[in-house]
Amino acid sequence: MLNVRAIQINFGLQEVLKNISFGLNAGEVIAITGANGAGKSSLLKCIAGTLAPSSGEIQLQKGIHFAYLPQSRPTEKQSVMEFLLRDFPEIHKSYQKMHSRNIETIEYANAITEYLEIGGYELESKFARLLLSFGFDETDLSRELQDFSEGQKQIFPLLQILASDAQLLILDEPTNHLDISMCLYLEKVICKEKQKGRSFIVVSHDRVFVDKIADRTLYIQRGESILVRGGYSQLLVHLEQDFQSRQELAVNIQDKIKKLETEARRKKVWAGRKEKEKNGAADKGFIGARAAKLAKRAKVVEQRQQQMLETLKAEKPFVEKKLNLSFADYTVANKHILSAQNLSKKFGERAIFENVSLELTTQDRVAIIGDNGSGKTTLMKCLLGYEQASSGQIHRNNYAKWLYFPQNIQDYFTEKILLHNLMSYGVEEAIVRQFLGAAKLRRERVLQPISTLSYGELMRAAIVSAILASSEFLFLDEPTNHLDIESLEVLDQLLCQFPGGLLFISHDRQFIAKNALTILSIESFML
Template sequence: MLHIKQLRFSFGANEVLKGVDLDILPGEVVALLGANGSGKTTLLNIIRGVLKPDSGAVILENTVRFAFLPQETPPFEGTAMEFLLESFPEIGRIYRTMTSLPIDSPDYAEAINEFHKLGGFELEAKINARLYKYGFVEEDLKRPYSSFSKGQQRLWAIFRVFLRGANLLLLDEPTNHLDLQMCQKLERVILEYKSKKCSVLLVSHDRLLIDRVADRSYYLKTGTAVSVNGGYSLMLSHLKSDFESRLREAKEIERKIKQLEFEVSRRISWASSKEAKKKFADKVMNKGHIGRKAAKLAKRAKAVQKRTQAMIRELKEKKPFVEKPIEIELPQYEVSSRKVISATGLSFAFGTKTLFRDVNLELYTKDRVGLIGPNGCGKTTLMRCLVGELKPQGELYRNDNVRWKYIPQDVRAFFRTGSLIDNLRVPELDELQLRQALGAAGFRRDKVFQDVGSLSYGELMRAAILKAMLEKIEFLFLDEPTNHLDIESLEILDRLFNAFPGGMFFISHDRHFIATHGDSLYTFEAGNIRLLFEETPVDLTEFSRTIEIISQTSEDVKNEKEK
């Protein structure tokens, strides 16, 4: 279906892709992984024909019809139906004409006929039949697109791409802005699409989604692509195995180089001693046989030395590059178990709209508690009440003797202006110790002097967690800590949280993060929170299946209310 051979591409002097090979077969879901800036979106743009490669080939079979979902969908003025019909310009044009004319107008009848000839009614029927898969109802089609939440707008954009009838989809971070239930809807739609022998090239930071849907994964790093059969977990295992293999090979080559260098040094010493003997023989015996022999031996020693040095150069060229792994070694501190929050009968409303009521919650410094729920249900509002940014009704005790921090979704608000290193200075650490701590979180060399305003979201989130640990924070309130993070940042963040000795209360839609770091889990339902797990299942499949049942139950309740 799609074959990419030895693809190279540069932005000026920066070579982004250095001979990438990639294949997608019919009915296959292929994941494209890598850090921000590794070339994922660039590769998608080359496939689309937006960018032209420096060399190599992109071969699309004649039967391929592809559709593209960008990372962010631009604003749209019009109804949801008009948004969907943007992929069908002629039908969309007639639809807008029809909806703007009075029913008894002669032009309306003409528009109806043209709409029918273009297949508009069949397309409308197809849209109505598929709406429920994305969590919408027929009435939603008439609502302004801008009136939906960002997550719902993302679902409309995904719906539009799948509606186009393409047999190859290029999806760039489709889970942006999606909540847990929406991610599961996307997962089901992808698997259904795949069952029809259609293919997907998927760029995503949702590790569980990749594990659930990907047949193969490509990992882009330093301009090249590593491929494995399977999803994220298998790729991680392969990269770890590959790292250990290259490390063993590098150590063996280093051992041989040292052995050869020692041999060169020994021969030079030996040749020098022969030269000394030669000079002595010249003086004492007026050259003769001993002098000629010494010269011959010295010449042979130099020839052997040259060959040995050539072997050393060859071994150094053959020695694989082994990137130094990031090791999380930070100043340690103890956190004792103390109450942080006690909330009884908390309620909050914006005007006449009640977001939650009668919420009861207790949090301790050793707790790691997650909160899930649909977008817009009041999760962030509840957290802002707990940290004192909003004033709720009810009783709220917050122990301000506990060292706590709130890291909001807009993590930039957590920092003041200036360089990264200046933002993280604490009295207990000198410059060297601070640089070592920054290195442990993946900030090396000149990166530490960069202005915080120029850092990516993922870098800022890592820096925020590191700052909390350097300040010996005992409890964290986190609102969507994994939003917009690339795969490598997610891995570093996991290790930072594993090293963090305190507790946390977090909002997240990342199933992998919730299952890895949550000891217990609450769900937002009907304006209240309910304990879902006393102990979050480590098994991601079990966890995802449970969430799916809850999501379906919530949808059934919603549908009953609508009826």
């Protein structure tokens, strides 16, 4: 169906991708993953034809149609149906005519007939079926877009391309902002469409999602790609094996380099000695000729060894350093953090949550889950006093050391430069830099303005600040939002080392499984 051959992408002097190749068959799903900025979205744009590669070619089988879903959410002020029909211009025009305020009775009848004949009602039925498959109601088609949560809005562009006749669907981070139930719906829809012969290329950082849908996974790192059968779990196994083999090869080559360098130094001394003998024997006939011959031979040997050294150094593989988190240990005593009794919150007449009772200690690691818009963030803000509950009581331990990381993690930092934010804990700069380095924030990155750093870098720095502050409890609101897979792995390890308690909101199933001892769900306004 699709062949991608030796794709290279350069932006000026920056080489983003080099020699990326893979094929895609009918009814197959390829997941693409890697660090933020690795070139995943650029690769999708090349396949979709919106970006020309610097070299290489992309061949799509004749007669195959594709649909491309970039990273975006609808912001228009219109109904869901109006939005969905935008990609079907003829039907959309007929729909608008039919719903015009000034239309006459006869014109209305003609518009209905036209709408029927061009497949408008058939398309509406398709949209209704797709809506139901994602847990919506058919009546949601007539609702305004702004009535829905950010995660729900993310589904509507997906419905557009699912309703098309495209056999190849190209999706760039479709799970962004989706809650767990929406992710489950999407997995089922992709698997169902795959059985019909449709193919998918999906960029995603959702580790469980990739495991569920992917037949093969393409991992992009430092501009190059690794393609493995299966999903994220199989990729991890491959990367571990690749790390071990690269490490062994690098060690063997380094040993050879050391031996050659030692031999080269010895030969250089020998060559220098022969050169002196040659000069000293310039007028001594046979002895002079023999000395000159030995000196020449010594230089040839030295040059050959230098060439072997250069070859070995070129062959030595790059070995990514494994994450090595080493922080000063501190002990967190079992301490009461807060308790809430019969907490309720309303916005006007609309209930957000009701009769919530909760107790937290430094030994607790609690995840709050629930659909988008169910009130998880509002509950956390009420618990911390950033919002006022409508009723109920909250008792907080003012002597406990806790920190709150909001969804917009930039708001956590008060100083412009990253390093300056971590210098208020009485720890020497060298130690702070060491801790940041352990969290993969090295050298010049720690001196960058907060505004220039990625969400993943800021979240890692925030966890480091919590350890430097000897915090006893963390409140985290969607800490995995916008994180790439590498940052998710680092965050998991950082929180594993954190000795205190946690209360966090997340839709990332693997993150929840690794970090939560207790899971609370908000359903029908109740916890």
